[in-house]
Amino acid sequence: MTVPFTPIHFGVGALGKAALGRRFSFAVFAGSQVLMDLEPGIKILGLLDGPLHGPTHTVLGALLIAVATAVIWEVWQRYGPSAIVDRIGRARHGIVVGTALFGTLSHVALDSIMHSDMGLNAEMRAAFGTGDLPAQWADIICFVALMSSPAAWLVRRWIEQLNADRLFPAFSSIVVRPPSTDE
DSSP, rough: OOOSGGGGGHHHHHHHHHHGGGSSOHHHHHHHHHHHHHHHHHHHTTTSSSOOSOGGHHHHHHHHHHHHHHHHHHHHHHHHHHHHHHHHHHHHHHHHHHHHHHHHHHHHHHHHHOOOGGGGOOHHHHHHHHOOOOTTTHHHHHHHHHHHHHHHHHHHHHHHHHHHOOOOOOHHHHOOOOOSSOO
16 A cells, blocks of 8 residues: 655656756645645545545646646745745746646656556546556656656756856757858
């Protein structure tokens, strides 16, 4: 039996942060994970009936929770205590939305492997199979993501250094431009 709250999901978030740096908000990712597991938590407390993983653990539910995560985060950045918000870090709107989507959709994908009560919808069955994989596969995926995070961070830093030293071709230099008429 696997527990409904899976902090090992954070391995995927660590890899996202290591690979994308400032273009990924680990705090938003963590918030999306908490919001995703509110429904199972409420059901464990006996305040709601039904399968442990219900409507929030579908693609549509994940999309709605991603929107809720982004809205909550934007309100927090604007009206939260400045000392705490600045310490956690501010993020641009696109980064917040992208991270929230990644957080909620990866949560559903991993839980579809891990939990047999998911009642997978048609899109999840088409994308990820029937959910008959051993639950440990999700743990393994998250663990490998966590363990590969330092390597992803090193590669990202190496590429950033190559860009700073102008040793790595920038996209703008690859684009074909018309010849100059200054001659």
